[in-house]
Amino acid sequence: MEEEEQLRSLMFLVTYMLLKRMRDINDANIQRRNEIQRRIRHRQYFFQRQRRMLMMMIAGGIRSNARIRTRPWTTTPSTDWWERVVMTEFQPSDWLDKFRMNRETFFYLCDKLRPRLARQNTSFRLALPVEKRVAVALWRLASNIEYRTISALFGVGKSTVCRCVRDMCHAIVALLSSIYLRSPGEQELEDSAQLFLSHWGFPHCVAAIATLHTAIITPSNNASDYANPAGWLSVMSQVAVSGRGHFWDVCASFPGGTDPAEILQNSSLWATAAEGGLSPAPPPTFMGKSLRYVLLGEACYPLQSWLMKAYPEEQGRTASRTALTEQQQLFNGRLARALRVSQEALLRLRARWQCLSKRNDCGLDVVPTMILACCILHNMCESHGDAFKAEWQVEVAEAESPQPSHKQLLSTSMNQSNAEEVRQLFCDYFEEQNKLNN
Numbered sequence: 326m327e328e329e330e331q332l333r334s335l336m337f338l339v340t341y342m343l344l345k346r347m348r349d350i351n352d353a354n355i356q357r358r359n360e361i362q363r364r365i366r367h368r369q370y371f372f373q374r375q376r377r378m379l380m381m382m383i384a385g386g387i388r389s390n391a392r393i394r395t396r397p398w399t400t401t402p403s404t405d406w407w408e409r410v411v412m413t414e415f416q417p418s419d420w421l422d423k424f425r426m427n428r429e430t431f432f433y434l435c436d437k438l439r440p441r442l443a444r445q446n447t448s449f450r451l452a453l454p455v456e457k458r459v460a461v462a463l464w465r466l467a468s469n470i471e472y473r474t475i476s477a478l479f480g481v482g483k484s485t486v487c488r489c490v491r492d493m494c495h496a497i498v499a500l501l502s503s504i505y506l507r508s509p510g511e512q513e514l515e516d517s518a519q520l521f522l523s524h525w526g527f528p529h530c531v532a533a534i535a536t537l538h539t540a541i542i543t544p545s546n547n548a549s550d551y552a553n554p555a556g557w558l559s560v561m562s563q564v565a566v567s568g569r570g571h572f573w574d575v576c577a578s579f580p581g582g583t584d585p586a587e588i589l590q591n592s593s594l595w596a597t598a599a600e601g602g603l604s605p606a607p608p609p610t611f612m613g614k615s616l617r618y619v620l621l622g623e624a625c626y627p628l629q630s631w632l633m634k635a636y637p638e639e640q641g642r643t644a645s646r647t648a649l650t651e652q653q654q655l656f657n658g659r660l661a662r663a664l665r666v667s668q669e670a671l672l673r674l675r676a677r678w679q680c681l682s683k684r685n686d687c688g689l690d691v692v693p694t695m696i697l698a699c700c701i702l703h704n705m706c707e708s709h710g711d712a713f714k715a716e717w718q719v720e721v722a723e724a725e726s727p728q729p730s731h732k733q734l735l736s737t738s739m740n741q742s743n744a745e746e747v748r749q750l751f752c753d754y755f756e757e758q759n760k761l762n763n
Contacts, residue, residue: 405480406478406479406480407457407460407479407480411460412456415428421711421712421714422714423464423467424460424463424464424467425463425466425467425677425678425702425706425711426463426702426705426706426709426711427709427711427712429709430705430706430709430711431456431459431460431463432456433709434459434702434705435455435456435459437500437501438455438459438493438496438497438500438501439455440500441492441495441496441499441500442455442458442459442492442493442496443455453481453485453489457479457481458489458492458493459489459493460479461475461479461481461485461486461489461490462489462490462492462493462494463493464478464479465486465489465490465680466490466678466679466680466695466698466699466702467677467678467679467680468679468680469679469680469682469683469685472486472487490687490691490695491691491694493698494691494694494695494697494698495694497697497698497701497702498694498697498698498701501701501705502697502701505701505704505705505708506572506573506574506575506697506700506701506704507573508573508574508597508602508603509531509567509573509603511605513567514531514603514604514605514618515605516568516569517531517532517567517568517569518530518531518568518618519568520567520568520569521568521663521666524568524666525568525662525663525665525666526659526662526663527621527659527660527662527663528611528751528754529609529611529616529618529619529751530568530618530619530620530621530633530663531567531568531603531604531618531619531620532565532566532567532568532573532603532620532621533565533566533620533621533622533663533664533666533667534563534564534565534566534589534594534620534621534622534623534626534632534667535563535564535566535622535623535664535667535668535671536561536562536563536564536585536623536625536728536731537561537562537563537564537671537674537675537681537696537728538553538555538559538560538561538562538581538728538729539559539560539561539562539681539685539692539696540557540558540559540683540684540685541558541559541560541684541685541686541689541692542558542684542685542686543558544558544689547580549582550580550581550582550583551580551581551582552581552582553581553582553729554582554729554730554731554732555727555728555729555730557581558581559581559729560577560578560579560580560581560689560692560693560696561579561580561581561583561585561588562575562576562577562578562579562693562696563575563576563579563585563588563589563592563594564576564667564670564671564700565594565620566666566667566670566671567666568666569707570666570669570670570673570707571670571703571704571707571708572670572674572700572701572703572704574592574593574594575696575697575700576588576592576593576594577692577693577694577696577697578689578692578693578696581729584625585623585625585626585731586625586626586627586734589622589626589627590627598620598629598631598632599629599631601617601631603617603618603620603631604617604618604631611750611754612750612753612754614750616747616750617630617631618631619631619632619633619747620632620633621633621634621660621663621664621667622634623664623731624637624731624732624733624734625731625732625733625734626734627734628744628745628748629744630743630744630747632744633660633747633748633751634660635656635657635660635661636649636653636656636657636748637733637735638657651756652752652753652755652756653752655752655755655756655759656748656751656752656755659751659755670703671728672718672721673703673713673718674699674700674703675721676713676717676718676720676721677699677702677703677706677713677717678699678702678703679717679720679721680695680699681695681696681699682721
C-alpha cells in the first residue's frame with residue numbers, strides 16, 4: 326500500500342511537470358509570434374515613412390512645368406484635343422464659333438480672371454490652366470450642351486466642368502462688373518441720346534427697359550411662382566439697354582411670374598432714374614423746356630416723367646379699342662421702333678450665349694449669376710468689336726420658346742402726375758418732325 330501511494334504521488338508530480346512545461350512552451354511561442362508581428366509592423370511603418378519622405382523630396386525638386394504622375398483614381402482622359410487642336414490649329418472662325426469671341430478677346434478675358442481662377446499644382450495632380458478653365462465654361466455658356474459631353478471633349482471630369490462654369494461666372498461678376506456693367510457717365514449719356522435719335526428716331530432718350538425670361542428646370546420649392554405668362558417655368562431679369570445695344574443695368578433672379586412693374590419699382594434703376602442720376606446736371610433742354618433724359622419701357626411698366634410708354638389702346642377687357650389721336654398713334658409708332666434696340670440686344674445676347682435661350686438645367690443658385698455673367702460678356706464682346714454671326718440668331722429662333730408678353734399696365738397710382746405732360750412734349754416733337762418731312 327505504501328509503495329502504491331509513493332508511485333501515485335510520483336506519477337502525479339511527473340504529469341504536473343509535463344503540463345507546466347507544455348504551457349510554458351506555448352506561452353513562449355505566443356510571445357515570439359507577437360514580437361515578430363510587432364517588428365514587421367514597425368518595419369512596414371518605417372518603410373512607408375521613408376517612401377513618403379522620398380516622394381515629398383522628389384516632388385519638391387521637380388520643376389512646376391514638369392508632368393507629375395497621378396494616382397490611378399485621378400487618371401483622366403486624353404487632353405490632346407485641347408492642347409493640340411484648340412491651342413495650335415484653331416482658326417479665327419473656329420474661336421468665334423466655339424467660344425463666341427476672338428482669340429485676342431479670349432486671352433484678354435483669361436488675364437482679367439486669372440486672380441480668381443488660378444490654382445496651385447499639388448504633389449499628386451496638375452491644376453487646370455486658367456485658359457482651359459475659361460474655355461470649358463465658355464463652351465457651356467455658348468452651347469448649353471451637357472456636362473458629360475464637355476467632359477469627354479476637354480478630358481476633365483463632369484464635376485470639374487460644373488465647377489469651372491460656377492467659378493468663371495462668379496469671377497466675371499466680381500472682377501468685370503465695374504468695367505462692363507456700370508452706371509453711365511455724362512458723356513456716355515450724351516452719346517446714347519445721339520444714337521437713339523440718329524438710329525431709332527427717338528430724341529432725348531438714353532436707354533430702353535425690357536424683360537428677359539430664361540427657361541429653367543422645375544425648382545424644388547414654389548414651382549408655381551416661376552410660371553410666366555406663357556405657361557413655362559423661367560427666371561425673369563430686367564435689363565436697361567443703351568442706344569449702342571449695351572446693358573447698363575441688370576436685375577436677375579426673379580421668378581417668372583413676378584410683375585415687371587414691381588421689379589422696376591424695387592430696383593436701384595428706379596431710384597437712380599427718379600433722382601435724376603441718368604441725366605446731366607443741369608438737365609438739357611427739350612422743346613424749349615429743361616427736361617431730364619428719359620427711358621423707354623414696354624406697356625407693362627408705369628408711366629413716369631423719366632419713363633415713357635405707349636398710349637394704351639384698350640381701356641378694359643370688355644371695352645373696344647380706343648380711338649387714338651394721330652399724335653398718339655405717331656408717338657406709339659416711334660416708341661415701338663425705338664424699343665427694337667432692347668429687343669435686338671436681347672436677341673444677340675441669347676444667340677451668342679445659348680444657355681439663356683434653351684432650358685437651363687443649373688440650380689437656381691447659379692442661374693442669376695450666369696445671366697449677369699452673360700450680359701457682361703455680351704458688353705465685352707461688343708466693346709471689343711467681336712463679330713456676330715447671323716446664323717446664331719437662326720439657331721435661337723428654331724430652338725427657344727418665344728419670350729412671353731406681359732399685360733399692359735393701365736393708369737395706376739404709380740403714374741406720375743406730370744408724366745402725361747412730358748409724353749405730350751414728345752407727341753408735339755414728332756408732329757413737328759412729321760410736318761417738316763412732308
